Amino acid sequence: MKYHGVTLHRKLENNIGLLIFGILFISSIGGLVQVLPSIFQESLKTATENSHLYSAVELTGRDVYIREGCHVCHSQQIRPLLAEVERYGPYSRADEFVYDRPFMWGSKRTGPDLHRIGGKYSDDWHRVHLIDPRSVINNSIMPAYPWLAEWEATDLGDIQKKMSVLRILGHPYTDEEIAAAPEEIAGLSQLDALIIYLQVLGTGLAEEYR
């Protein structure tokens, strides 16, 4: 009898196609168990009273957030742990992210979590903090973003196109909202839009969950 461990090993080692298939098969098991069923889980994709549909301005601010890579240092996901709830506020719920495409959960906290930043500070504070973080937090390591105050919100691409695409994905924008969008963002700087986005973050959560 051949030592079967050896023959199987030999086969895999000598047939690169089989090896690739084996690796893909084994590593897909986790996804088949964890990810696939949640794609069919209604509660993760059904809008509720907790879901906030971003306005044209908020959507623009969100694009600034993505472009500047704020999600690289900031998470938007408060875990159900006592210390986090005490620090940041009520823990995040799945239905709060129904209209986040792509979501900004992040995976690393160089700075604090921002999911409930809305209403924590004034617009004035965000303005000085984003233009120069060291002017309010004297030892902050967050980068300064002075150019945002000069760049126009309208430079961020066709807002109507963006909203129509999101509508295909299920965001219920009305024709009127899409038609009014360019006017809403006209005249705003990218900093204004970003602050309006930050101020709405986490504020959609219904009273009963607070």
Place this chain on the structure above:
Amino acid sequence: MADMPNDFWSGWIILITLISFIGLVWLVVSVYTAAPPNDAEVDHTTWDDNLKEGMNQAPLWWFWMIFAMMVFSVFYLMLYPGMGSFKGAFQWSQGGQIEERYRVFNDEFTELRAEIAVMPLTEIQADAALMGSASDLFSQNCSACHGYQGQGQANLFPNLNDDIWQWGGSPENIELTLRNGRIGVMASWEALLGQEGVTNVANYVLLLGSPEAEGHPGQARFNQICIACHGIEGTGNPLLGAPDLTDDDWLYGNDLDTLRETLRGGRNGQMPAFGDKLDNAQIRLLVAWLTR
């Protein structure tokens, strides 16, 4: 997962978990129980003249380690959620865990917090540990705006260490400030004063309290508009949050350009409300800290 889409997916998860588990057991057991390899029968690839793959079995401690981990996973899957919608013998859930933590937390601190909420301020101020907590609370909630020691900063956020209080410095007033927040409301005066008027009144504000102020071209307009809030002498009104304009303490600044900016654009300093975020004991501690 609390709400499995349906029984199919629950079964799907259980099935794949079991098959993978059984597959793993088979793999490990068969590797260790198969006949030892006959080195001669295996055609080894040889590298660099004489470098050859050996045919030894993995050490036995490794087998026992994997075996122990398999036993562990069996117990784990019986006690904790993992098998589809089966909740496990412990009925553990993230939501349940945080509720339990909060129960312990509240049991430990509710009484103490109720005590602090009605403690005389002087008693808190005499207790170094309580003042330490108060100082921590300030760092966590307030220092981003008011500066790390409450010294004020950025010409937007007032100094809280001095004796000058825009909204009143009594413990009651400070408590109101913390609970409800404050929004200073001063509209723009540009339309009413015109460019020249703005400069005149700004210059007049700079002279307030000195003898040269009398008869200054800005005086008439000031007396007409500004004294309604800032008082006849310009010394302010804590009910409206209108600051004293005769002292040396300025929130936004007192050079001519800044004053003109203040009058042109108006000012709306915003102190957020903390009534929902902090409990009575925390607010009491902060009031004690601010009036120390």
